[in-house]
Amino acid sequence: MRKAVIFSLVVLAVTFVDSLDLTRDYIFPSYFKHILFVSLAYSVLTLSLNIVSGFIGQVSLGHAAFFGLGGYVSALLTQVYQAPFWPSFLLAGVIAALVGIPLGAPALRIRGPFLVVVTYGFGEVFRFIAINLDITGGPAGLPGLITPAIGGVSFSSIGVSGKEVFIVVMLVMALFLAFFMRQIGESRVGHAFAAIREDEIAAAAMGVNVAYHKLLAFVLGAFFAGLTGSLFVHYLSFISPDMLGSNESIMILTMVVVGGTLSITGSFVGAFLLTVLPEALRYLKDIVGLSYDPWLVLFGLLLVIMMRVKPQGILGVDTVFRR
Amino acid sequence: MLLVQQIINGLALGGIYSLIAIGWTVVFGIVGLINWTHGEVFMIGAFVGYFLITSFKVNFFVALFGAMIAGGFTAYLLNHFAYRPLRTGPRLALFITALGASTFLRNLAALLWEPHSRAYPPTLDFSVQTFTLGGSVLTVNTLQIFIFAVTLIIMAFLQWFITRTMMGKAMLAASQDLEVVSLMGVEVNNLINITFWVSGILGGAAGVLVGVLYAINPYMGALAGLKGWAVAVLGGVGSISGAMIAGLLLGVAENISSSYISSGYRDAIAFVIMIITLIVKPTGLMGFKFEEKV
Amino acid sequence: MLLKTEQLCKKFGGLTAVNAIDFHIASGEVVAVIGPNGSGKTTFFNVISGILPATAGRILFNDEDVTAFKAHDITKRGMARTFQNIRLFQSLTARDNIVIGRYSRNSSGLFDGLFHTTRLKQEERENEVKAAELLEFVGLTAQRDVKARSLPYGAQRRLEIARALASQPSLLLLDEPAAGMNPREVDALLKLIEKLKATGLTILLIEHQMRLVMGIAERLIVFDHGEKIAEGAPQEVRRNAKVVEAYIGPEVSAGAKH
Numbered sequence: 001m002r003k004a005v006i007f008s009l010v011v012l013a014v015t016f017v018d019s020l021d022l023t024r025d026y027i028f029p030s031y032f033k034h035i036l037f038v039s040l041a042y043s044v045l046t047l048s049l050n051i052v053s054g055f056i057g058q059v060s061l062g063h064a065a066f067f068g069l070g071g072y073v074s075a076l077l078t079q080v081y082q083a084p085f086w087p088s089f090l091l092a093g094v095i096a097a098l099v100g101i102p103l104g105a106p107a108l109r110i111r112g113p114f115l116v117v118v119t120y121g122f123g124e125v126f127r128f129i130a131i132n133l134d135i136t137g138g139p140a141g142l143p144g145l146i147t148p149a150i151g152g153v154s155f156s157s158i159g160v161s162g163k164e165v166f167i168v169v170m171l172v173m174a175l176f177l178a179f180f181m182r183q184i185g186e187s188r189v190g191h192a193f194a195a196i197r198e199d200e201i202a203a204a205a206m207g208v209n210v211a212y213h214k215l216l217a218f219v220l221g222a223f224f225a226g227l228t229g230s231l232f233v234h235y236l237s238f239i240s241p242d243m244l245g246s247n248e249s250i251m252i253l254t255m256v257v258v259g260g261t262l263s264i265t266g267s268f269v270g271a272f273l274l275t276v277l278p279e280a281l282r283y284l285k286d287i288v289g290l291s292y293d294p295w296l297v298l299f300g301l302l303l304v305i306m307m308r309v310k311p312q313g314i315l316g317v318d319t320v321f322r323r
Numbered sequence: 324m325l326l327v328q329q330i331i332n333g334l335a336l337g338g339i340y341s342l343i344a345i346g347w348t349v350v351f352g353i354v355g356l357i358n359w360t361h362g363e364v365f366m367i368g369a370f371v372g373y374f375l376i377t378s379f380k381v382n383f384f385v386a387l388f389g390a391m392i393a394g395g396f397t398a399y400l401l402n403h404f405a406y407r408p409l410r411t412g413p414r415l416a417l418f419i420t421a422l423g424a425s426t427f428l429r430n431l432a433a434l435l436w437e438p439h440s441r442a443y444p445p446t447l448d449f450s451v452q453t454f455t456l457g458g459s460v461l462t463v464n465t466l467q468i469f470i471f472a473v474t475l476i477i478m479a480f481l482q483w484f485i486t487r488t489m490m491g492k493a494m495l496a497a498s499q500d501l502e503v504v505s506l507m508g509v510e511v512n513n514l515i516n517i518t519f520w521v522s523g524i525l526g527g528a529a530g531v532l533v534g535v536l537y538a539i540n541p542y543m544g545a546l547a548g549l550k551g552w553a554v555a556v557l558g559g560v561g562s563i564s565g566a567m568i569a570g571l572l573l574g575v576a577e578n579i580s581s582s583y584i585s586s587g588y589r590d591a592i593a594f595v596i597m598i599i600t601l602i603v604k605p606t607g608l609m610g611f612k613f614e615e616k617v
Numbered sequence: 618m619l620l621k622t623e624q625l626c627k628k629f630g631g632l633t634a635v636n637a638i639d640f641h642i643a644s645g646e647v648v649a650v651i652g653p654n655g656s657g658k659t660t661f662f663n664v665i666s667g668i669l670p671a672t673a674g675r676i677l678f679n680d681e682d683v684t685a686f687k688a689h690d691i692t693k694r695g696m697a698r699t700f701q702n703i704r705l706f707q708s709l710t711a712r713d714n715i716v717i718g719r720y721s722r723n724s725s726g727l728f729d730g731l732f733h734t735t736r737l738k739q740e741e742r743e744n745e746v747k748a749a750e751l752l753e754f755v756g757l758t759a760q761r762d763v764k765a766r767s768l769p770y771g772a773q774r775r776l777e778i779a780r781a782l783a784s785q786p787s788l789l790l791l792d793e794p795a796a797g798m799n800p801r802e803v804d805a806l807l808k809l810i811e812k813l814k815a816t817g818l819t820i821l822l823i824e825h826q827m828r829l830v831m832g833i834a835e836r837l838i839v840f841d842h843g844e845k846i847a848e849g850a851p852q853e854v855r856r857n858a859k860v861v862e863a864y865i866g867p868e869v870s871a872g873a874k875h
Contacts, residue, residue: 059418106601106602112414113355114601118602121601124591124594125594125595128594184727187730188723188726188729188730189725192717194709194717195717198709199705199706202704203717204667204689205666205698205700205704206692206780207720208717254419254422261413261415294430294434296429296430297430299423300423303419303420303426303427304423304424307412307423311412
C-alpha cells in the first residue's frame with residue numbers, strides 16, 4: 001500500500017510538474033512522458049499476463065493478441081460507428097475477455113510446452129487476420145483515431161504535453177489491477193490458482209474446478225489487456241497489426257519473468273525496466289554514434305545472464321498465503 | 324500433372340524442413356526444451372557455409388561439412404552455458420534463456436554481417452530439365468533433386484546412427500523415456516550433449532541447403548525455427564520419423580497451396596497445420612504421448 | 618453402501634487396466650486393496666475419485682451415480698484421497714497445503730475475494746483453526762511454516778493425509794500411505810488410521826506393507842491384472858491359493874503347496 005502511494009505520487013509529480021510552469025524549460029519533456037505512459041501501459045499488460053502465466057502457471061505466448069484486439073475493437077467502434085470513447089473502451093475489454101475463452105480453452109487439455117505453441121499460434125493467426133482484412137486497414141493499420149475526452153474536455157487539452165491525462169488514466173488502471181490481483185491472490189480464488197499452479201491433479205482432488213479457474217484467469221487477463229489496448233491506440237491515434245504480434249507477446253512474457261512471476265511489484269519493475277532500458281540504449285547509441293541499435297543484442301545477453309543469476313526474476317518469490 | 328510437379332518441387336524444401344524439424348524434435352523429446360535457438364543454429368550453419376565458399380573457396384561438400392560442425396558446436400555451447408545450469412530451475416526460466424540466447428545470436432549476426440540477404444555463389448552446376456510424363460511436360464530443377472538427395476543421405480546417416488550405434492540407440496530410447504535410460508547406466512549429460520550435437524549438425528546442414536536453394540540473412544532463423552517447430556508438432560513432438568514425414572508433407576503442402584491459393588499465405592500454412600494438429604490430434608501423426616503418471 | 622462400483626472398467630487404448638470390478642464399502646469399514654504391482658489398484662482409485670474417466674460401468678457414492686463426475690465434484694461430495702507419488706503443493710507451507718484442502722468446504726468466490734467480505738474472513742478464521750487441529754493430529758504443528766518440499770519424507774506423507782482430512786470427507790482413499798516408511802513409522806501410521814477409524818471415517822487403502830494391512834483392514838480385496846481375484850477377511854485371503862500365485866507366481870506357489 002505504501003509503495004503504491006509513493007509510486008503514484010512520483011508519477012503524478014513527474015507528470016504535472018511542468019504544468020506548474022515553474023521553470024522556463026521543461027524538466028520532463030514530452031518524450032519522457034511518452035516513456036512513462038508506455039511503461040505504465042506495459043505494467044498493466046504485464047500484470048494481466050501475470051494472472052495467467054504467473055498465478056495460474058499457464059504459459060501464454062498470445063497475450064498481445066488481446067491487447068491488439070482491444071485496440072482494434074475500440075478503433076473500429078469509434079471510427080466506423082462513431083461511437084464515443086468510453087463505451088468503446090469498455091467494450092474493448094469485454095470483447096477481449098470473451099475471446100479469452102476460446103483462447104484459454106486449449107489450456108484445459110494441453111499442458112506446458114504444447115500450450116506455448118498453441119497460444120503462440122493463436123497470436124499469429126490474429127495478426128494474420130488483422131493484416132489481411134480490409135476493415136482493419138491491412139498492414140498499415142488504421143490512422144487518425146479520436147482522442148478520448150472526459151466530460152467533454154479532450155485529454156490532449158489538459159497539461160503541457162497533452163499526455164498528462166493519459167498517464168493518469170493508465171496509472172489508475174495499473175493501480176486498480178494491482179489491487180485487484182492482491183485481493184484475489186489472498187482469497188479462496190487465489191488459493192485455487194496457487195493449487196493449480198503447483199499441481200493441477202492434486203488441485204482437482206482437493207475440490208478445485210480447474211477448468212473454471214483456468215478460463216477465469218484467461219478472461220481476466222484478456223479483459224485488462226483489451227482495455228489497455230484501447231487506451232493505447234487512442235493515445236497513439238493509430239493502430240497497426242504489429243501490436244498483435246508474437247514479438248509483443250514475447251516481450252510481455254519476458255517482463256513477467258524478469259520482474260518475477262507472482263510478484264505484483266515485480267510486474268511493474270519488469271515493465272519499466274524493459275521499456276526504459278531500450279530507450280536509454282537508443283539514446284546512448286545516438287551519442288556514441290553507432291550505426292546499429294545494440295539493444296537487442298544486449299537484451300538477449302542480459303536475459304541469459306539474468307536467468308543464470310536469478311531465475312525467479314528480480315522480485316520473484318515462492319508463495320506464502322498471508323491468510 | 325501439375326500436382327505431380329508441385330510434389331516434386333516440394334520435396335527438396337520438404338527434406339530441408341525435415342532436417343530442421345528432426346533437430347528440433349530430438350531436443351524437445353529428450354530434454355523437454357522448446358529450442359528457440361534452433362533457428363539461429365540453422366542460420367549460423369548457413370553463414371559458415373557461405374563464408375567457407377566465398378572466402379576459402381571450398382566446394383559445396385566441404386562447406387556443408389563445415390556448417391554441420393559449426394552448427395553442432397554452437398548447439399553444444401548453448402546447452403553447456405545456457406541450458407544445463409538451468410535444468411533444475413523454474414520451467415519458465417529455461418524458456419526465457421532460450422529466448423534470450425536466440426535474440427542475442429540473431430541480432431549479433433545482424434550486427435556483424437549486415438541485415439540484408441545474400442545469395443550463395445553458384446557452386447554446383449545444375450540446370451532445369453524437362454521430362455514428359457504421361458502426356459504432360461514436367462519441369463524439374465535438378466538442383467532441387469540434388470538437394471533432396473543430400474537430405475535423404477543425411478537422414479540415412481541419422482537412421483544408421485540411431486539404430487546401430489550405442490549412443491544413437493540411447494537417444495532414441497531417451498526420447499521416449501529419459502528416466503529409464505538414465506537408470507540403465509547411460510550418462511545423461513553425455514547423452515544430452517550428443518543430442519544437441521545432432522540437433523546442431525542437422526540444423527547447420529539445413530542452413531547450407533537453404534542457402535544454396537534460396538538466400539541467407541541473419542534473421543532467417545526466425546521463420547525456419549518456427550516451421551521446424553510446426554513440422555515437429557505435426558509429426559508428433561519427440562518422434563524422429565514423424566518429423567521426417569511431416570517435413571516432406573509441409574514442403575509439398577506449401578508448394579501446392581502457393582500455386583492454388585495465393586502465395587502470400589504460404590508461410591501461414593505451417594501455423595495453421597500446427598494449430599489444427601494441436602487441437603485435433605496433439606500427439607501428432609506418429610502419436611507420441613506425453614502421459615503424466617498420476 | 619457408502620461406495621459401490623458395478624462392473625467398473627478402465628481401458629487405455631488396447632490395454633484394460635481395470636476389468637469389470639464389482640466393489641462395495643460400507644460406512645465405517647476399513648478395507649484394503651492389495652495385489653502385485655501393475656494390477657490396476659491405483660488406476661481403480663483414479664477412476665473412483667474422478668481423476669480418470671471410467672470406460673464402462675457405474676460408480677455410486679452415497680447412492681448417487683457419480684460415474685461421469687469430475688474429481689472436484691466428487692471431492693465436494695465427501696471423498697478425499699492421497700496419492701501414491703506424493704502430490705503435495707511443494708512450494709507452499711504445510712499449513713497452506715491444509716488450507717487448500719479446505720477448499721471444498723468453503724464457498725467464497727471472486728466477489729468475496731475482491732472485497733474481502735465477512736464471509737471470506739470468517740472462512741479464513743475457520744480454516745486457521747482447522748489447520749491447526751489437523752497439524753496437531755498428524756504431529757506436524759512445529760512444521761507449520763515449513764515448505765512442503767523441505768519436509769522429510771514421512772512428514773510429507775502425514776501432511777498429505779492431513780490435507781485430505783481437511784475436506785472433512787466421509788470416505789478417505791489412501792494410496793500406499795506407508796510406502797517408503799520404516800517399521801516404526803508404519804506403527805505410527807497404524808495408530809493414526811485407528812484414530813481415524815474411531816471417528817467413524819470410512820477408509821479405503823491400497824497398501825503393500827502387510828504389517829499395516831493385517832493390522833487395520835477388516836476386509837481385503839485382491840487385484841491381479843485388473844481383476845478382483847479374491848475378497849474377504851485378511852486371514853482367509855492370505856491363504857487363498859490364487860492370491861499366493863498372483864504374488865509369487867504359479868510354479869513357485871505350486872511347489873510351496875507341498
